[in-house]
Amino acid sequence: MSELLEKCTLAKDAGYKMVSVSTVTKDNALEAIANALVERADEIIAANNIDIENAKKNGTRQAMIDRLTLTKERIDGIAEGVRQVKALADPIGEVIKMWKRPNGLTIGQKRVPMGVIAIIYEARPNVTVDAAVLCLKTSNACILRGGSEAINSNKAVMKIMQDAAYGVGIPEGTLNIIEDTSRETATQLMRMNGYVDLLIPRGGKGLIRSVVENATVPVVETAAGNCHVYVDADADIDMAVKIVLNAKVQRPSVCNAAETLLIDKKIADKFIPVMFKALKEKNVEIRADQNSKAIFADVNDVTDEDYYTEYNDYIMAVKVVDGIDEAIEHINKYNTKHSEAIVTNNYEHSQKFLNEVDAAAVYVNASTRFTDGFEFGFGAEIGISTQKMHARGPMGLEALTSIKYIIYGDGQIRE
Structure with missing residues (x-):
């Protein structure tokens, strides 16, 4: 039996x-996982x-190396995310609503697990923890397949989580990682x-396209992040500079970093010299x-392809x-329907932007960097969905559940 079939079984x-x-x-397991990650941080860092x-x-x-790197501080942050997931209400078993039919049947909707969730991801070992604990909290089993770039980190993290979770009563086989990182697998x-x-x-x-084109199992599409900041004619310049800098350079390698800056021509003469100088000081090309x-000549020419590009870089x-x-x-x-922001003091413009921009997360006077399960109060996220079916935006606990109908009767039969 292949590794994949064995772990799927x-x-x-x-x-x-x-x-x-x-x-x-489940909550005991999450606490055990958080503690173990911190206590065994040296093992994780060595891997x-x-x-x-x-x-x-x-x-x-x-x-990309920055995305891959784990430090004790980052591991502490990951563990805190696990504890936040523990603190959230368990959605499983929640009866969402109930109603009574004229024939006396009482019908309800109840949250239930998906069952087995598989995640294919690239060089971010923190995803291994985020995905596993969100699946565990929602009573799902998981099969994780990370990239070859982080395989040693992922194996170390998974072993620690398995030891902690199985030790307090989680069924063995709930948490799985595929060690074969080949494209075929x-x-x-x-x-x-x-x-x-x-x-x-x-x-x-590339990964998203491969999954969408090749998968025969149900898929939630989590697209790349080609995010924009639009500085409106009625923007506060100081606020706009701070927001653009944060959205671009606070962590440029992640999907919610801004890639394109749009500037209203009415404010361009005042804003561009200040903004471009600030970006250059942060070594942004x-x-x-x-x-x-025409306003600030010491920059490179843009192409149409640039407007489509998620740089993940400065x-x-x-x-x-x-x-x-x-x-x-x-x-x-040009966007990937991820996160978009407007900086403005014009209420009408802010509402127009919120209503008409097609994206999973749309901001007024805030950085796109907040599109994140941790920042949204979900504890962690399993991905940021840019599709419109089932789940959209940061996917927390509820996005990993399905529903079943529960029906109570007292002998009804259909005529």
């Missing part, structure tokens, strides 16, 4: 058992160092009908249109637009 069996595991047992050295030998970009996982109830990809455009270059595309309508049109053409 274990997960399927554990998924049936997890339905009966109490909230207390992570191997991945980092391999990444450097392979010429991996520094921004990933493709097989996408087609494990009968074992996998939901597949969630997390990563770049600016790729700008001719209207921008690069930003810029365009001067003729008002909010052109800004919205540009965003809806």
Whole structure:
């Protein structure tokens, strides 16, 4: 039996058992996992160092190495995320609503687990923890398949979580990681009908496209993040500079970092010199249109392809637009429906932007960097869905549940 089939079989069996595991047992497991991650941080960092050295030998970009790196501080943050998940209400078993029919039947909707959730993701070992604990809290079994870049980190983290969770009563087989990181195994996982109830990809455009095109199991699409900040004519310049800088450079390698800056032409003369100087001080390469270059010449030319690009790096595309309508049109053409922001003191414009921009998260006077399960109060997230079915935006606990109808009768039969 292949590793994939073996772990899918274990997960399927554990998924049936997890339905009966109490909230207390699940929360005890989450506390045990959080404690173990902190206590065994040295093991995780030792494994992570191997991945980092391999990444450097392979010429991996520094921004991507940053996504891969685990420190004691980051592990403490991951553990805190686990505890936040523990503190959240357990959605499983919740009766959402009930109603009575004229024939006397009482019909209700009840939250239930998906069953087995598979996640295919790239070089971010924190995803291993986020995905596992969210699945555990929602009584789902999980099958995780990370990239080769983080395999040593992922294996170490998973072993620690398994030891902690199984030690307090979680069924063995609930938490699984596929150690074979070959493309063939990933493709097989996408087609494990009968074992996998939901597949969630997390990563770049190539991974997302591969899953959408090859999967035969149900998929939630979590697209790349080509995010924009639009500085409106009625923006506060100081606020706008702070928001753009945060959205671009606070952590440029992540999907909620801003990639394109749109500037209303009415404010361009005042805003561009201040903004471009601030970006250059942070070593951001600016790729700008001719209207921008007419005001601040010391930048590179932008191409149409740049406006489609998720850089994950210290690069930003810029365009001067003729008002909010052109800004919205540009965003809806080039974005990946992830996160978009407007900086403005004009209430009418803020509402127009909120209503007309097609994205999972739309901000007024705040950085796109907040699109995150932790920041939204979910404790952690299993991905940021950019589709419109089932779940959209940061996917917390409820996004990992389904419903079943429960019907109470007293002998009714259908005529």
